Amino acid sequence: MILFIKLLLAHLLGDFIWQPTSWVIHKEANKHKSIYLYLHVLLHGFLSIILVGEISFIPYGLLIAATHGIVDLIKLNFQKNKTKRTWFVIDQILHLVIITTVVLFYQNNNLSFFRFENQFWILMTGIILMTKPTSIFIKTIISIWSPESQNSHQDNSLANAGNYIGILERLFVVCFILTGHFEAIGFLLAAKSIFRFGDLKEAKDRKLTEYVMIGTLISFGIAILTGLIMQFLLLQLL
Known part of the structure; x- marks a missing residue:
């Protein structure tokens, strides 16, 4: 299980945190001719090998990098503007299937050169997941309902404020759960509803509210x- 968590963390870092938007745009425009496609693949292989931290995992890390590149190349060649959302989901599912397959076949020889406590990997992966990866996932999934008037309402708000608010609220929710304060989640949701939906009501835009x-x-x-x-x-580790 910890191996899967480490590889998931490597995937989140490589696919979301350390992949600039400029790389994505360049890859979509140039496909297999884009240098950033190959840098992206190398980054995934490097992260997988380093985070697992076992010499015997190097061939598997290279396999993950190669298959990641193949999946990305398929997506780049077949996705259209109308099917980007579908291909995003397919792409992520295939990457997770590859990671799971590697976990099932990998034999640990305990030759580690980079190790932390298992609790660290669980906490780090959860925290990273709640930031940019989840923001991109939500934005992609609900883009089908994106109201045309959304941009007109952003003129009076801080740049990317909604994104940072979402990240902070998810981190707070995770923190409340891990510390056993479930009632605080309801308070947080109620507080956001009062401030956020009050503004949306004044805007009289039902689609934006929904x-x-x-x-x-x-x-x-x-x-x-x-x-x-x-x-x-975490409880399983106690």
């Missing part, structure tokens, strides 16, 4: 599920 509500509920749902899984895994 759009924000869907995003908020998905965000809280993912945070609660992640927090519960982290809590379960």
